[in-house]
Amino acid sequence: MRFIDHVAACNDHDASRFVPFTIGGVTVGRIRPLFAELLKPWPAVFSVTDHFVALNCRETGLIERSAQVAGVLEQLIALGELSPFHGERYAAAPQGGASPLLLIDRAMAPLFGIRAYGQHVNGYVRSPDGLKMWVSRRAHDRQHYPGRLDNLAAGGLPYGISLNENLAKECWEEAGIPGHLARQAVPVGAVSYHMDTEKGFKHDTLYCYDLELPEDFIPECMDGEVQSFYLWPIEEVRDVVKNSSEFKLNCNLVIIDFLIRHGYIGPDDETYLALLTALHPAMPPLEPPTG
Template identity: 75%
Template sequence: MGFMHHVAACNDHDASGFIPFAIENQPVGRVRPAFAGLLQSWPEIFSTTGQAVALHCRGGGLQERSALVAGVLEQLIAQGALGQFHGERYAAVAEGRGEPLLLIDRAMAPCFGIRAYGQHVNGFVRTGAGLKMWIGRRADDRRHAPGRLDNLAAGGLPYGLSLAENLAKECWEEAGIPAQLARQATSVGTVTYHMDTATGFKPDTLFCYDLELPEEFVPHCMDGEVQSFYLWPVEQVMELVRHSSEFKLNCNLVIIDFLIRHGYIGPEDEEYLALLGALHPSMPPLPRHFL
């Protein structure tokens, strides 16, 4: 199977199947033409053509604009055209993590192809037998990737929380890591991917953290997301990633990044150079006639 198999699976985007989504003449995402067709029923809010979709409701601020879009999505949910809301809101921005132009429910972000951000923690322990990693197994009742292996703690970055606040929240909820210990997590960079889903397009950026834990620490899930934890030698984790699909898909990328930074995947590995670039891909461009 190999490490690149997982990276490729997270980067299966076909830009030819999408058109731009813009707010205030600034591109913030991309949508499937079929979804654009659904939005044509609300011309007072969305301008839709075969070439692009634009949010053009006038007046009001961020909250009013976001409420109008949420109202449209609620009607589409009631019609059975979309699934249910998640309950967290993401911010749509024109570039990077600047000022938000729209707030949208996490479950609906892929409909508009809005870049989402998450935080993933690699928890590890230095033991007399070598480096070990804490791995969680997701509960069987999860909406996404039930029963799959996961990083020690991970979650999306909702609007209104800082990176530090959200990291502490996720560490506590998913693994019972107290705030004073969570603050010792070290920011080590990002991984990025561009994935097509049944809902739309997921251009995601994950902020990665390493957290060295004391040998006596044992994680305990506080919110029901994780059913069990395992402390495994890093070599065992590496082989699971390389040869199986046991992990939630994007968690493979976070672990591969960890393995590279800690020297477990090195220049002698035939996938090494490909992985270095593939974990940080550029956004695939839309066809020229859409730009």
């Protein structure tokens, strides 16, 4: 196995199997035709053709539009077509971080293929024995990736909360990192990926943070997501990423980015230049909407 194999696994996407999801003529996501079929009974809200799905409701306000879409999805949940809401909302927006055009429950984001954001923290320690990294093991009762290795703290970025507030919340809930330490996390960039899933399309961007922790800090999970923590030499973390699938899939990308920036993956690696590009891939294009 090579580092690039993990990146390729996160970018397994066939654009030909999707149609654009548009709002006001602007593409904000991509939808599988099977899901588009489920939306046809609500023509006042969605315009569905063989080539695109467009938001068709007359509401002009963000909250009103979002409520109409949520109403359709609630009916599909009641019919047993969709899984229940998660409870957090993500914003559907054009490329480039413009103002949101629609708010969609987190559980529904892959169905609409909207861009989602997360925050991942590389917690590390400079010890007399060298650089070490804290990694966590997810609880076995987690819905996604049970029992797999994870970053010290990570989570999605819902609508309506700032990056700093969400980072502090995730640091506390997942690893018991107090606010004064969480505020020392340094934003160091982002990684992105495009992946087909059973539900739809994940278009994710993960903001990456490096957080140097004191040697006497011991993480403690506060919300039940993590069952154990390990403080490993960075060389061991590197070898586990390279030679196994132990880590939650997207965490490999965050750690690979850390290893590159700190010199633990260098130009002598045959995939070094490919990695630099692959961690920031261009979005595979869709056929333009017609009709």
